[in-house]
Amino acid sequence: MTFSPWLRKAALTAHVTSSLGWFGAVAAFLALAVSGLQSADPLKVRSAYLAMDLTAWTVIVPLCIATLVTGIAQSLGTPWGIMRHYWVIAKIVLTVPASAILLLHMRPISYLAEVAAAGTLATGGEHRLRVQLIANAGAALFVLVVTTVLSIYKPRGLTPYGQRAMRRESAER
Amino acid sequence: MIEPESSNTHARNNAPPTTEPAPRWVKIFGAVLVMLLLAFIVMHLVGGGFRGHGA
Numbered sequence: 001m002t003f004s005p006w007l008r009k010a011a012l013t014a015h016v017t018s019s020l021g022w023f024g025a026v027a028a029f030l031a032l033a034v035s036g037l038q039s040a041d042p043l044k045v046r047s048a049y050l051a052m053d054l055t056a057w058t059v060i061v062p063l064c065i066a067t068l069v070t071g072i073a074q075s076l077g078t079p080w081g082i083m084r085h086y087w088v089i090a091k092i093v094l095t096v097p098a099s100a101i102l103l104l105h106m107r108p109i110s111y112l113a114e115v116a117a118a119g120t121l122a123t124g125g126e127h128r129l130r131v132q133l134i135a136n137a138g139a140a141l142f143v144l145v146v147t148t149v150l151s152i153y154k155p156r157g158l159t160p161y162g163q164r165a166m167r168r169e170s171a172e173r
Numbered sequence: 174m175i176e177p178e179s180s181n182t183h184a185r186n187n188a189p190p191t192t193e194p195a196p197r198w199v200k201i202f203g204a205v206l207v208m209l210l211l212a213f214i215v216m217h218l219v220g221g222g223f224r225g226h227g228a
Contacts, residue, residue, distance in 0.1 A: 086199045093206065157196040164192075 003077035011074050018066035023144045025059040030137035036116075037130045046116045052133070053113030056106060064099050071095065084162030087150045098143045105136055 003011060029052055036048030071091065075082040082088060108129055115121045158166060 086195065090199070090202055155196070155198050157199055158193065159195075160192045 002079070008074075008078060011070055011077060015067065015070035015074050018063050018070055019144070019147070022060065022063040022067050023141065023148070025055060025063060026137055026140045026144065029055055029060060030134065030141065033130070033134045033137055037127075037134060042119075045121060046119065049112045049116035049121065053109050056109050060102065061106065064102055068095060068099055081162065081165070083159060084165060085154070086157040086159060087153075087155050089159065091147045091150050094143050094147055098140055101136065102140065105133070109133065 032048045032052045032055070036045050036052065039045050039048070072082065074080070075088055080088055082092070112121070112126060112129060112133070115126065
C-alpha cells in the first residue's frame, strides 16, 4: 500500500508534530523533575510532581503513542518500508523500548504525585525515585535526539530484505 | 555462428546475487545498544529497581 502524495504529507506532518511535541513535553518534564528534587520550597516541590503527573498522562503518553502510530504508518505507506532500511529499523528499535519504559514508569510518577498531593513528601523523601525520573527523562531526550538525527540524515544501508525487494522491483520494471 | 557461453560466464550469470553487508554505522549502533541494554539490566538488578516500579 502506498500513500497518495497528499496523504503522505499529512502523515509526515502528523509524525513530525507528534515526535517534536513529545520531545518538548519530555524537556518540560525534566525541568519539573529537576526543580522537584532541588527546590527547598515545599509548595514548589508539590506543584512540580503534580504537574509532572498531569503532563505525563495528558501530553507525553498520547504524543508517544501518536509518534509510534504515525511512524509505522509512514513506513508502511511509503517506499521506505518498515524493514528495508537500517535507519528505519534503528528508529523502531529505539522508540518501542523507550515507549515501553515510559509506560512502565507511569506508576512511580503517579505515586510521587499522590505523595506530593497528600503533603507527605518530606525533603529528601523518595530521593532515589526522584533521581530516577530525572535520569529517565534525560535518557528519553537523548533517544529522541538520536531518532531525529536518523530521520534527517537517513544514513545509507539496505537490509538483506531491502536488497532483495529492490532487486525484485527492478527486475519487474 | 553464436559462440557457446563459457562455463565461467554461465557460472557468473547463475550465481546468486550477493548481499551487501551492513554498513559500519549499523554495527557500531548495535554494539552501543547491546552495551546500554546490559548496563540497564545490571543497574536494575544491582539496585533492585525492577521491583521498585510498583512504588
